[in-house]
Amino acid sequence: MYSVGDSAEFTKVFSEEDVFLFAGITGDRNPVHTSKEFAAKTRFKERIAHGLLTAGTISAAIGMKLPGPGCLYLSQTLEFKAPVFLGDEITARVEIVEVISEKRLRIKTRCFNQDEVMVIDGEAVIVPPRRGEGDAVRKTNSSGERGTE
């Protein structure tokens, strides 16, 4: 059912609104994300998106496409390789690298910006949907299709 090499991607632009909503729902109002004035004095000179917000594109690629609705997260590693600025278009690319069992998939999870710079590298282990679970939904979200949020 699942094979090594199966892949999908999901793309999203991160706006100022996204960053402020993430700050609100998590409580992380670190001014590197929320304050233009503060950010101007940092190494990046402007505000950056929260790392876990950017990583949300991985969650979307996995949860909506590969393997899709019904799957559950067991683990995720995230290496933040480059900053994501407000307005950047981030594409998560996910690829099955090991079928551990019928109930465990290891997935390479990487995010790139609009200039093809890798901003996040990492790996997830997930539980795919149980047989029958989410099938109806998955039909409308074929793996490999490009996300348009």
Added chain:
Amino acid sequence: MYSVGDSAEFTKVFSEEDVFLFAGITGDRNPVHTSKEFAAKTRFKERIAHGLLTAGTISAAIGMKLPGPGCLYLSQTLEFKAPVFLGDEITARVEIVEVISEKRLRIKTRCFNQDEVMVIDGEAVIVPPRRGEGDAVRKTNSSGERGTE
């Protein structure tokens, strides 16, 4: 300036609104998070919060308290140990486990629910704020104080 054993925590209740906002800003509308009907047929019987949303409390504890405003993420590992249901109160506990250098801290990052069940285990490596950066903000967010979002 930073010592092994320094710790802080941050607490937040995750509401249905938080979950739907996270689904909106990331694109992860996996029905295990957003559909009561779908979730009723899953192993957990009800909707669960996104793992990366719950992990946001770690981001908040690090970004607001230890080491606080101005810090940057280099990496984060997340092991999802138990489900987080809507309405659960999650406390992130973060503790410095290694001062790698003046510019690198290794932090143990764990989240617990209101019943003291560990829901996330993991570790972060972060860059603390540069000298002078964020000092004014940090004064009002003393490390170790309990978050009230």
